[in-house]
Amino acid sequence: MSSLSTKMRTYHRYLGFFLAGIMAVYSISGIILIFRETSFLKSEVHKVQTLKPGLKNEELGKELHLRGFKPDTTIGDVVSFKQGTYNLKSGVADYTVSEQPAIVNKMTKLHKATTNDALFYLNIFFGLSLLFFVISSFWMFLPKTSIFKKAMLFTLAGAILTIVLLLL
Numbered sequence: 311m312s313s314l315s316t317k318m319r320t321y322h323r324y325l326g327f328f329l330a331g332i333m334a335v336y337s338i339s340g341i342i343l344i345f346r347e348t349s350f351l352k353s354e355v356h357k358v359q360t361l362k363p364g365l366k367n368e369e370l371g372k373e374l375h376l377r378g379f380k381p382d383t384t385i386g387d388v389v390s391f392k393q394g395t396y397n398l399k400s401g402v403a404d405y406t407v408s409e410q411p412a413i414v415n416k417m418t419k420l421h422k423a424t425t426n427d428a429l430f431y432l433n434i435f436f437g438l439s440l441l442f443f444v445i446s447s448f449w450m451f452l453p454k455t456s457i458f459k460k461a462m463l464f465t466l467a468g469a470i471l472t473i474v475l476l477l478l
Contacts, residue, residue: 318449321442329439336436339417342410346418352408363401370396374403 342351361373370389371379382390387398394405409415423429451458 315449315452318446322446322450325439325442329436332432332436335417336420339414339420342414343418343421349408351410351414353411354406355409356406357403359403359405361396361401361403364398365396365401370403374405376405376407 345351359374361370365373367379367381367389370381374393376391376393379391382392384390384398387400389396389398391405393407394403396403396405410418419427420429420433423433447461451461
């Protein structure tokens, strides 16, 4: 085995062990994110929040962080919406939201990190590490062996499946 193959196998092995915990968290939170539009692992949380009085509907939805916010009725100074009410004069919003447990929220933030988050660096490192895993896996077996040829067929099948699913 060449020196490069030996080094790639060694780096692949130890980087894999180093990232095992991160990969477990990413995989669990990724699966949970699939169900983000459902009530899976969520519980109802009652909130009372004082906002700026007299907010317009669009501003109110943004302030409350409610997707698809739509007011139902306005009677006097009280705006009613699906999750609760907002008093235009006092600025008090009384509403209920569905939230995941705090640890699950923190885990799923890994997938949603932007350049404004400290997790941004972890995401870049993790993404580059996964790319290294892809490349270094081709040094695990000698190219002339049958297992390497089978690995190439599986690689091709995985790439084709991904392209097909992306085009659906």
